[in-house]
Amino acid sequence: MYGTQSKRDIAFELQSQIPILRPSIHARRAHLVVKFQDLYGFTVEGNVDDVNVLNELREKVRQQGRIWWALEASKGANWYLLPSISEGQSLKASLKLSALANAVTLKRLIRKGIPPVLRPKVWFSLSGAAKKKSTVPESYYNDLTKAVDGKVTPATRQIDHDLPRTFPGHPWLDTPEGHAALRRVLVGYSFRDSDVGYCQGLNYVAALLLLVMKTEEDAFWMLAVLLENVLVHDCYTNNLSGCHVEQRVFKDLLAKKCPRIATHLEALDFDVSLVATEWFLCLFSKSLPSETTLRVWDVLFYEGAKVLFHVAMAIFKMREEELLLTYHVGDVINILQRTTHHLFDPEELLTRYGGGNMKVHASGIVSACSLHSNCRHRSTNWNEQLLFSFLGKLEQNSKLN
Numbered sequence: 001m002y003g004t005q006s007k008r009d010i011a012f013e014l015q016s017q018i019p020i021l022r023p024s025i026h027a028r029r030a031h032l033v034v035k036f037q038d039l040y041g042f043t044v045e046g047n048v049d050d051v052n053v054l055n056e057l058r059e060k061v062r063q064q065g066r067i068w069w070a071l072e073a074s075k076g077a078n079w080y081l082l083p084s085i086s087e088g089q090s091l092k093a094s095l096k097l098s099a100l101a102n103a104v105t106l107k108r109l110i111r112k113g114i115p116p117v118l119r120p121k122v123w124f125s126l127s128g129a130a131k132k133k134s135t136v137p138e139s140y141y142n143d144l145t146k147a148v149d150g151k152v153t154p155a156t157r158q159i160d161h162d163l164p165r166t167f168p169g170h171p172w173l174d175t176p177e178g179h180a181a182l183r184r185v186l187v188g189y190s191f192r193d194s195d196v197g198y199c200q201g202l203n204y205v206a207a208l209l210l211l212v213m214k215t216e217e218d219a220f221w222m223l224a225v226l227l228e229n230v231l232v233h234d235c236y237t238n239n240l241s242g243c244h245v246e247q248r249v250f251k252d253l254l255a256k257k258c259p260r261i262a263t264h265l266e267a268l269d270f271d272v273s274l275v276a277t278e279w280f281l282c283l284f285s286k287s288l289p290s291e292t293t294l295r296v297w298d299v300l301f302y303e304g305a306k307v308l309f310h311v312a313m314a315i316f317k318m319r320e321e322e323l324l325l326t327y328h329v330g331d332v333i334n335i336l337q338r339t340t341h342h343l344f345d346p347e348e349l350l351t352r353y354g355g356g357n358m359k360v361h362a363s364g365i366v367s368a369c370s371l372h373s374n375c376r377h378r379s380t381n382w383n384e385q386l387l388f389s390f391l392g393k394l395e396q397n398s399k400l401n
Contacts, residue, residue: 032047032048033045033046033047034046034047034048034050034051036051038054038289038290038291039058039116039290039291040208040211040212040290040291040294041170041171041172041173041211042167042170042289042290043169044289044344046342046344050342050344053344053345054291054344057291057344057345057346057347060112060113061113061115061116064109064112064113064114064115065115065117065118067109068109068114068115068118071105071109075102078125079102080102080106080122080125080126081125081126106302107302107303110122110298110299110302110303111298111299111350111351113295113298113346114298116212116294119212119294119298120212120213120214120218123212123213123222123297123298123301124213124218124221124222126301126302127222127225127226127229127230127301127302128225128229128230129218129221129222129224129225130221132221132224132225132228132229133221141188141216141217141220141221142217144188144191144192145184145187145188147191148187148188148191151187151191153190153197154197155187155190155197155198156187156190156198158198158200159183159186159187159190159198159203160183162200162203163179163182163183163203164179165203166182166203166204166207167204167207172211173207173210173211178207178210181210181216182203182206182207182210184216185206185209185210185216185219185220185223186198186202186203186206188220189202189206189220189223189224189227192224193227193228195237196227196236196237197238199236199237199240199281200281201236201278201281201282202223202236204282204283204285204286205223205226205282205283205285206219206223207285208285208290208293208294208297209222209223211290212294226301230300230301230304230305231305232245232246232305235280235281236281243277243280243281246276246280246308246309247272247273247276247277247280249309250272250276250280250309250312250313251271251272251273253309253313254272254313254316257313257317258313258316258317258320260320260324261316261317261320261323261324264323264324264326265323265332268326268327268328268329268332269329270329270332272316274329274333275333275336275337276312279308279311279312280308280312283296283297283300283308284296284308284311284340287337287340287341288340288341288343289341289342289343289344291344291346292343292344292345292346292349295346295349295350296308296311296346296349296350299350310350311349311350314349314350315336315339315340315343315349316336318339318348318349319335319336319339322335323335
């Protein structure tokens with residue numbers, strides 16, 4: 001047979017007998033890298049499916065915007081500025097039924113995302129920043145920035161070092177104008193609160209606040225309310241005591257809520273603080289895509305620091321099966337970094353993995369902060385006391401809710 005065929009004919013015949021393996025359409029789409037700018041000017045790399053997810057989410061944002069505008073038209077421009085339900089008061093004494101309905105509506109709307117055009121106004125009002133600003137003279141920020149101009153401290157030197165490393169390549173932040181605005185906000189706050197001064201991580205937080213709030217002064221007050229009222233105390237002081245407590249609390253929460261993951265990571269000698277420290281200090285601004293980060297911040301400014309624990313646990317939970325197959329610490333880090341960098345769907349983060357057993361209640365955080373301020377100077381084991389208080393309060397709330 002082969003004697004009468006040329007080598008070329010033989011080659012074609014053999015080739016025809018070999019099955020042709022072509023990658024599926026989905027596989028080809030997954031490997032096609034697309035670069036584009038998001039709503040806040042950041043360059044994003046993703047595949048075609050990522051782009052489709054973003055387009056679907058932006059359509060949902062437009063739909064949400066129509067709901068917000070309809071509510072403003074029917075209830076008034078500031079309908080969301082409501083009195084809160086105080087502990088120990090009856091419902092009737094605290095809120096009228098209509099106000100309660102507004103509160104329920106607002107919570108649901110915020111979890112689905114605040115439209116970008118309304119975000120500065122809603123954040124500024126609901127976070128307490130507007131109230132904080134109203135307690136000082138109107139010229140406070142301008143007077144502060146003028147008073148500290150030219151002063152050199154360890155904090156200002158570190159700020160100057162970090163400015164060019166804050167979101168490099170961004171079309172506004174990575175410019176002389178952007179650096180100058182970010183520097184004024186950070187230096188101004190370092191003099192407002194000498195206990196905090198400046199801590200690495202705040203540069204990313206303040207930079208994102210500038211992009212959202214549009215003005216330096218509003219970004220400054222958002223940073224102030226965040227550090228003074230929203231987050232766990234002492235997260236950004238010199239010894240990072242609050243941050244260390246957060247990591248201990250998160251580690252124990254992970255063991256409580258996701259025991260399989262926690263047991264496996266412990267067997268690998270993986271410390272969750274290897275990834276979670278940056279998550280908490282930068283409030284996910286370095287890890288998640290900006291539009292996803294801001295959806296997390298929508299909830300943060302309304303419901304408090306519990307959302308940071310919620311999101312951190314959700315990231316681990318959504319990759320549970322993949323993490324359980326790892327054998328090395330590096331593999332765990334790679335999986336988590338790949339997950340966060342391509343987490344374009346905040347619904348997946350805040351909703352699908354946010355219910356039931358994954359809930360974290362704010363009162364546990366509050367009790368932890370209270371115990372921290374009371375016992376840190378009286379006991380060398382205040383971290384443990386703080387941790388036990390948090391978990392005890394969390395257990396109570398899980399039974400009530």
